[in-house]
Amino acid sequence: MSIFLQLISASLYTMLFQNLIFSGGYGISEAVRMSAKPRQLLPLAVFITYFSTTVSAICVLLDRISVIHKTDEMLHAVIFSGVLSAVYMLTMSAVRLYGKVKPRTIRRIGISAFNTLVLAVPFINYRSAFTVVEAIGSGLGAGIAFVIAVLLINSGLKKLDANHSVPKCFKGTPALFIYTALLSLAFSGLSGLSSSL
């Protein structure tokens, strides 16, 4: 039961109280760009959750090795990057073994693997000294945070697009940035000013 609670609390913390996208700005480009293409949400969310959870769990497990644990943050960064690259290459090899891969699938996997959101999760786990279960929860939370961000931005984008009283020079990305800024302020309220700075 305690394992389940740990998992839930870590994922809730990552997706709500410290929403990585709105409060930290991680992966915000991908969220903003994908909000204009809602059909891409589910495949990307699945891939992002897979990468963030796998990389996060592997990095925490590696950190249990005393030689790695004793190294500084700089070397940890190198290890995290190496793990991400290895997971990406293994995933691509597995997908290519399964059959002929379409270019759009390769693009999706590439964007899902190499973004700031996925790489940020192991750093946050390391700084927060998360356990393996908490790390898995944090990886899952990152994926769900991405879904929440895209859905929220997409609903705002639809309303802004239909609103004809928006000044012409604010139509498009300017209004979208301001709307996202307000969402970000709201989520910062949940995480608190000092913790985000």
Added chain:
Amino acid sequence: MSDREKIFRRIRNSAVIKNPLLFEAVGLCPVVAIAVSLRSAVYLAVITAMQMIVCEVLASGLLKNVRRYLRVALYFVFGIAIIYPIMYLTNRFIPFVSVNLGIYLPLMAVNSLVALHCERIAVKNTVKNSFVDAVSASLSYGAVTVVTGSFRELLGNGTICGFDIHLPVKVSALLLPFGGLIILGFASAVLKSFIVRRYPEESPDKSFDTSEIRRSLRGSFKDLMNDDFNPYGDSDAEVKQESAFDLARKNRDKKVKKLMKPVKKDNIKNRKQEAKIAESTAEKASRNAYVSEFTVILEELEEYKKTYEAQKNSETQNDGGEEE
């Protein structure tokens, strides 16, 4: 259009009309999170410029024939190779900057701006054009970053480059990602109104396609995976036009490759026979392809002959008219 005009147009497009930060919403994370002061903004702009130029030049020079899935991983490796030595030097010599940048500095190795420009422009253009694009995109990115950083420092901290301005009111919330996004929103509106006045034929809205926002996000996973996905967009690459000769050669090679594929069967006799048949059919196919190439050449020669004769006739008519 002269070369100089072409370069100017390229710079204008990637720096102003398709501004990566303000209109394409790419590379937002570092600006929103760490451009909270003029000093950190300048630092960020310099690192991004270095990363952009090196990655685009390398991608254009070396990665054109590398498979896409490997290319994406290699951009990350190049990013690591550039960012981590900088991170080490920053930690060692300017630790206060390193503390400000936090975990965002290693995260810059996965900058979406670099991947987008490498895939969209570098791998489809010459090294020179990729260099021009990298310089213009990183200059525009740097300019927006510095403006954002200065405003956030001034209004959020009441200082500029560390010097206290003694502002009566400070808006500390501007130091949060909220501040970065709101300043980017206003900067985007200002640049958009400038483009509408200066270049009325251009539309910055094209950079951020909103035609699909109302599409349903529901559907089976298979259907959603089958939807087209091209985040790198259409390129303005100088792709070489294939001539009829090249196409004929390509078709011939394809046929030969297809026929020469090894047959997967356990029976050795059958395999040998099939190999023989494959060889003979491949020979036939290559012969046919050569014949088709030859006919294409003959047709082209005929066309040249006709145009030459037509030119000659017109010249003789002109000469006759002048003599008369």
